Amino acid sequence: MAPKRRPRLAVWKFASCDGCQLSLLDCEDELLAVAEAVEIANFPEASSAMANGPYDLSLVEGSITTAHDAARIQQVRRWSKVLVTIGACATAGGIQALRNFADVQEFVAAVYASPHYIRTLATSTAISAHVKVDYELHGCPINKAQLLEVLSAFLAGRRPAIAAHSVCFDCKLRGNVCIMVQGTPCLGPVTHSGCGAICPSYNRGCYGCYGPMEQPNTAALAAEWQRLGASRRDIHRVFRTFAAAAEPFRQESDAHGE
Amino acid sequence: MANRTIRVDYLARVEGEGALDLRIQNGRVTSARLKIFEPPRLFEALLRGRGFAEAPDITARICGICPVAYQMSAVHAMEDALGITVGGQLRALRRLLYCGEWIESHALHIVMLHAPDFLGYPDGIQMARDHGSAVRGGLALKKVGNELLRLLGGREIHPVNVRVGGFYRVPSRAAFGPVAEALKQARDLAVATLRWVAQFPFPELERDYEFVAMRHPDEYPIDEGRIVSSRGLDIAVADYPSEFEERHVAHSTALHSVLKQRGSYLVGPLARYSLNADRLPAELRALAAECGLGPTCRNPFRSIIVRAVELVYVVEEALRLIAAYEPPDAPFVPVEPRAGIGHGCTEAPRGILYHRYVLAEDGTIREACIVPPTSQNQLSIEEDLCAVATDAIDLPDNALRDRCEQAIRNYDPCISCACHFLRLAVHRE
Numbered sequence: 171m172a173p174k175r176r177p178r179l180a181v182w183k184f185a186s187c188d189g190c191q192l193s194l195l196d197c198e199d200e201l202l203a204v205a206e207a208v209e210i211a212n213f214p215e216a217s218s219a220m221a222n223g224p225y226d227l228s229l230v231e232g233s234i235t236t237a238h239d240a241a242r243i244q245q246v247r248r249w250s251k252v253l254v255t256i257g258a259c260a261t262a263g264g265i266q267a268l269r270n271f272a273d274v275q276e277f278v279a280a281v282y283a284s285p286h287y288i289r290t291l292a293t294s295t296a297i298s299a300h301v302k303v304d305y306e307l308h309g310c311p312i313n314k315a316q317l318l319e320v321l322s323a324f325l326a327g328r329r330p331a332i333a334a335h336s337v338c339f340d341c342k343l344r345g346n347v348c349i350m351v352q353g354t355p356c357l358g359p360v361t362h363s364g365c366g367a368i369c370p371s372y373n374r375g376c377y378g379c380y381g382p383m384e385q386p387n388t389a390a391l392a393a394e395w396q397r398l399g400a401s402r403r404d405i406h407r408v409f410r411t412f413a414a415a416a417e418p419f420r421q422e423s424d425a426h427g428e
Numbered sequence: 429m430a431n432r433t434i435r436v437d438y439l440a441r442v443e444g445e446g447a448l449d450l451r452i453q454n455g456r457v458t459s460a461r462l463k464i465f466e467p468p469r470l471f472e473a474l475l476r477g478r479g480f481a482e483a484p485d486i487t488a489r490i491c492g493i494c495p496v497a498y499q500m501s502a503v504h505a506m507e508d509a510l511g512i513t514v515g516g517q518l519r520a521l522r523r524l525l526y527c528g529e530w531i532e533s534h535a536l537h538i539v540m541l542h543a544p545d546f547l548g549y550p551d552g553i554q555m556a557r558d559h560g561s562a563v564r565g566g567l568a569l570k571k572v573g574n575e576l577l578r579l580l581g582g583r584e585i586h587p588v589n590v591r592v593g594g595f596y597r598v599p600s601r602a603a604f605g606p607v608a609e610a611l612k613q614a615r616d617l618a619v620a621t622l623r624w625v626a627q628f629p630f631p632e633l634e635r636d637y638e639f640v641a642m643r644h645p646d647e648y649p650i651d652e653g654r655i656v657s658s659r660g661l662d663i664a665v666a667d668y669p670s671e672f673e674e675r676h677v678a679h680s681t682a683l684h685s686v687l688k689q690r691g692s693y694l695v696g697p698l699a700r701y702s703l704n705a706d707r708l709p710a711e712l713r714a715l716a717a718e719c720g721l722g723p724t725c726r727n728p729f730r731s732i733i734v735r736a737v738e739l740v741y742v743v744e745e746a747l748r749l750i751a752a753y754e755p756p757d758a759p760f761v762p763v764e765p766r767a768g769i770g771h772g773c774t775e776a777p778r779g780i781l782y783h784r785y786v787l788a789e790d791g792t793i794r795e796a797c798i799v800p801p802t803s804q805n806q807l808s809i810e811e812d813l814c815a816v817a818t819d820a821i822d823l824p825d826n827a828l829r830d831r832c833e834q835a836i837r838n839y840d841p842c843i844s845c846a847c848h849f850l851r852l853a854v855h856r857e
Contacts (some may be wrong), residue, residue, distance in 0.1 A: 189492020
């Protein structure tokens, strides 16, 4: 029997911190096995060997913030049989989407002495605003075990088994005593699971870095936050951070704006 | 062959998006540029209007490889602005967390990103076919660093447990048991890594850098100290803005961090080691000497050996801190918002990382200034490129290009960090 052709994997970076693609290199025990199972055809952070497409699976990190990147993602899509976005930047625009609520020229002028040199878009947008995305893996950063599950699933031609419930569910599974009950405001009830409920496990309220779960009741949670003493500004800020441009969080932060 | 242009359009095995552009006229290098095309994310702008307590989590997102460095410089700057000091075991735990990041970052760079240059492989994975035990050892070291980050920080990338004043939760002594065992084995792996890299073939190059690093009265610098240089600079962190500035240079639209008095300088492992070798344990100094390192090192290609010495150091330092650990009475020092200006500087794996914040009375950030190591090194990187290309000018284009890429990777550059602070232009031909 002829040896089966290994699927070709590509990893792409747009506006981001590199943390989500680092998650792949953080699979210390699995990395060499992954490299046996797939051909790592394009992963510039890890290898100077960059092979042309087409690719069976592309992992895309980062958001679209420049005209150049808006064109580049179209090219990546054309080369990719399956395109999976990884992390809050790629799935929701990331922390850099705070520009969407401001005047980007004023932002640029605040950082750069010669703002006219800078070519950047007024918004930071998710990859799905530009091309068809086959699957979105949430998190800032993503969970590396979930990344391995996504890789395995797409290589096997099945849907990834990734839970879509809230952080609360994971907290219960860990046996944590609810920190809201103890008086600490927490975004766990409206935040997509995946991190393993680490913040509540470290005596801290969830700050929503995995973005909104499906159909979150953010208004009810905001009312509970107020009851616990959070100010309008606290609520505005916490919804407007790492998944600020994700629609349910955007609406709730707007509801508590100036 | 009067004019040659050597280009690398997308630098590999570096963190972020950069390119190299080298011009040679009549056998002379006329320009060497590290071009950064990473899209700006405008952190210093988006931090304005946020609460002081949010800075560690927000600035962590500047870099997925050194988030702890951002968190540490941020909390130090905020504590300076708010007039509190974090000492004792809380400070020790911060240093321990930082050791985890150094172990992870140095092991990744040494074995997976930098070593392939010396041995002629495109990456660590392909190198593993011939150098399996070295790569597996490097990955095992990286994993131990990540275990420490996970224990103290909750997760490896963008830890959640750091706050202004200390931590949200501190571990018990017993919690360190498994990671301490792993660190003991990691020490042997780190020494083996050091011996392995020490026998690589190194291009000859001696550069006359002004080294800049932190210096502490009795420790190898990681989280605290004054800022010193090999040409006599010796200042408190708060004096950073009076000695350093970010400046336009005529040939480039990229902003370069310079010493106002003298121009370019070098931060990172070579600088830290050359200014602080006397702060390493005698046994490690002897091991470094055995591996061919003197008390200073001015060959940027040999930075991989210095990183490996530092890797051994932080593994040992982590073990020392764990052995001396007693849980503090409270996980954090309480903080109250007030108006103020604060400065923070710590040693990221790639060199000093400076933060400055201006706070309003209610603790809202009015101004933020962040100077990461790679923007401080940019001028030195370009000077290295000139020197390297001049020495290797007779090589064919491909070999010259490889040598230049390697000269950039000597820095373990963190372009995602640097770009938000560089004035960069879209290059138009």
